[in-house]
Amino acid sequence: MAIQLVTDQLSNVLDDTFRSQLVGNFKAIENALNDLDAAQTTLNxxxxxxxHDFKNIKDDNKTRDANVQAIVNILNKYDVPIQIANGKVVEIKEGE
Known part of the structure; x- marks a missing residue:
């Protein structure tokens, strides 16, 4: 929304017209500032x-990684050739 302020059309005489033009300008500025304030609140x-969502994702990833590591540890106890390499669960050859 474009705001039109009375600028170069201001009256040269200090009369009611001049006052009305100034008041109109201040009201337009006030409305624009209020709109900006509302937009900032929405952005915040x-x-x-x-x-909050990003924190939840990070927490979920930590939980998942811990669970995968726990599963790999349990499988290693039973001599299943598996390990985590570069963040992935991989099967390993005997003797590695």
Whole structure:
């Protein structure tokens, strides 16, 4: 939304027209600032949600990695040739 302020059309005389033009300008500026404030609040809320979701993903990844490591450890106890290499579970040859 474009805001049109009265600028070079301001009256040269300090009369009611001049006052009305100034008041109109201030109201337009106030509305624009309020819109910006509301938009900033919405952005902050969205950023908070993104940060919360990202934290949950990181926590889920840590839990998954710990579970995979636990499974590999259990399988190693039973001499299953398996290990984690480069973040992946891989089968290993006997003697490695």
């Amino acid at each position: 809320s969205g950023q908070d949600k993104i940060n």
